[in-house]
Each structure stands twice: as structure tokens, then as C-alpha cells.
Amino acid sequence: MTRQRNTTDDSGERTGSGDDLDPVKREIMEATYRALSTHGYGDLTIQAIADEFDNSKSLLYYHYDGKDELLLDFLDYALGQFLTEIQVSDDAPDEQLRTLIDTLVPETLPDDPYRVQLAMFELRVNAPHDADARTQYLKADRELKALLRSIVERGITSGEFVPVDPDLEAELFLSLLTGTRTRRLTANDEFSIETARAALLTQMRRLKVDDAAPASPTGATPDSDEA
Structure with a gap:
């Protein structure tokens, strides 16, 4: 058959x-x-x-x-x-980034989506031993990072974001978002989603020209020259 x-x-x-x-x-x-x-x-x-x-x-x-x-x-x-x-509309880059944070790390997570996200996390744990699952998760990570990088690049080009290394900033946000989603599923009452979201939004504000003091920790590229 x-x-x-x-x-x-x-x-x-x-x-x-x-x-x-x-x-x-x-x-x-x-x-x-x-x-x-x-x-x-x-x-x-x-x-x-x-x-x-x-x-x-x-x-x-x-x-x-x-x-x-x-x-x-x-x-x-x-x-x-x-x-x-996770695809976001062509709003201003800071609004795109905020929408992405709200989508991936919402303030509340109802029981059904929570249980499915937990199942997906358990499947991800098996990825080191399952080549097919690993391929799928690597693809998702690459596409999310590419989206984050494109948002940061647009913000820099438009003058809305301070000059940073877009790839490093995308990697930072990818790690923060993935880590927050994982900790939410595994830490239960020991984890504060409010504090985690505040940290993500603080990092987002550090990118903005009007709020950038101090500059983003990824603001300097590895080969940038000091004045």
C-alpha cells in the first residue's frame, strides 16, 4: 500500500x-x-x-x-x-518588533495553546536524536532570525534605530524569545512573564534613536574602530 x-x-x-x-x-x-x-x-x-x-x-x-x-x-x-x-505587516520597524514580541510571548497563554507549545517543546528536546525534527527546528530558527534581521535593517535604514550589527541583534532577540518561551513552559510559578516581557521591550527600546541611552550591547561590530 x-x-x-x-x-x-x-x-x-x-x-x-x-x-x-x-x-x-x-x-x-x-x-x-x-x-x-x-x-x-x-x-x-x-x-x-x-x-x-x-x-x-x-x-x-x-x-x-x-x-x-x-x-x-x-x-x-x-x-x-x-x-x-510570525509574519508581520509593513508597519514601522519598532511596531513590527513589538507585534512579534506580543505574538511569540503574549501576556497570557490559555491552557490549550500552552499544552500544544509544551508538546512542541518536548519534540524539540528530541531534536538532537532525530534528524528530521532537527531539520524542521533549524529551518524555523533561520526564518525567525531572518525576519528579525530584516526588521532591524529596515529600522537602521529609516533612521529609527541606532546603528547596530543586524545579525548580532537578530541573534540576541532570537535567543531572548526562544529562551522566554522555554522558561515559560518549564519554570511554572517560578517564572514571571511580566519581567521577561519587560526585558524584551527594554532591549527593543534600546534600539530606538530617541531612547538609545545607553546604546545596545550589540551596537559595536567586531571590527568597528573606536573614535
Whole structure:
């Protein structure tokens, strides 16, 4: 029996997420999301997904050999949705950066999205031992960093941001955003999202020309000359 699988592009990255999914695969992905919201990653089973699926359990096995293969497709789907979600409109660069912070690190996180984010984190923990998962997360990190870099570059070009190394600044924000999302999932009551968001917004304000005192710690490039 030939299963319908996601394809890969020339880089080896899976390309089955987003609008190119056939209706049945999309229903499976949505059922997996609901099952993760209810059961979490540790207690997730094919039966739990089947309980959320409008079609038969045998149809799941027609497309997938088991839970691990299905979850890899879900990871591809979820990260594709994530990359779509973080795209921001052509507002002023500081507004773009603020929108990105609010999207990735909202003030509140309802239970269902929390449980799915926790499942995604647990999948990421396995990435060092799973080449396919690692490829997907590296792709997401690269695209988020490229978006951050483009925002910083636009801000510098428009004169809204102080001159900094865009690549270093993007790396800093990527690390801050990823770290904040991880700590929120793992530290529970010991973690203050208010303090974390304040730190992110403070770093954003340091970029702005009108507020840049002191300058961003990444303001000097490695080969810049002192006056």
C-alpha cells in the first residue's frame, strides 16, 4: 500500500505544511492538535488522535505507520503555521518588533495553546536524536532570525534605530524569545512573564534613536574602530 507522504525540497526539508495539505491530512493535523491539547505529549496515543478524528482509525494507519511518523508530520505542519503566524505587516520597524514580541510571548497563554507549545517543546528536546525534527527546528530558527534581521535593517535604514550589527541583534532577540518561551513552559510559578516581557521591550527600546541611552550591547561590530 502506498502512503501519501510529505515531500522534501532540495535541502532535505519537509514541505508538507500549509495550504498544500490535502483535506484528509489537514483533518489529521487538526485532530492531532486537539488530542495534544487534551492529553499532552506524554499521554498521546494513536487512539487519542482517532477519538478526535471524524474518520476511521484505519485511515490514520493508511497515511502513517504509527504515532512517531504522524508527529513528525504534525511538527512540519505546526512549524509551518508558526512561520505564517510570525509574519508581520509593513508597519514601522519598532511596531513590527513589538507585534512579534506580543505574538511569540503574549501576556497570557490559555491552557490549550500552552499544552500544544509544551508538546512542541518536548519534540524539540528530541531534536538532537532525530534528524528530521532537527531539520524542521533549524529551518524555523533561520526564518525567525531572518525576519528579525530584516526588521532591524529596515529600522537602521529609516533612521529609527541606532546603528547596530543586524545579525548580532537578530541573534540576541532570537535567543531572548526562544529562551522566554522555554522558561515559560518549564519554570511554572517560578517564572514571571511580566519581567521577561519587560526585558524584551527594554532591549527593543534600546534600539530606538530617541531612547538609545545607553546604546545596545550589540551596537559595536567586531571590527568597528573606536573614535
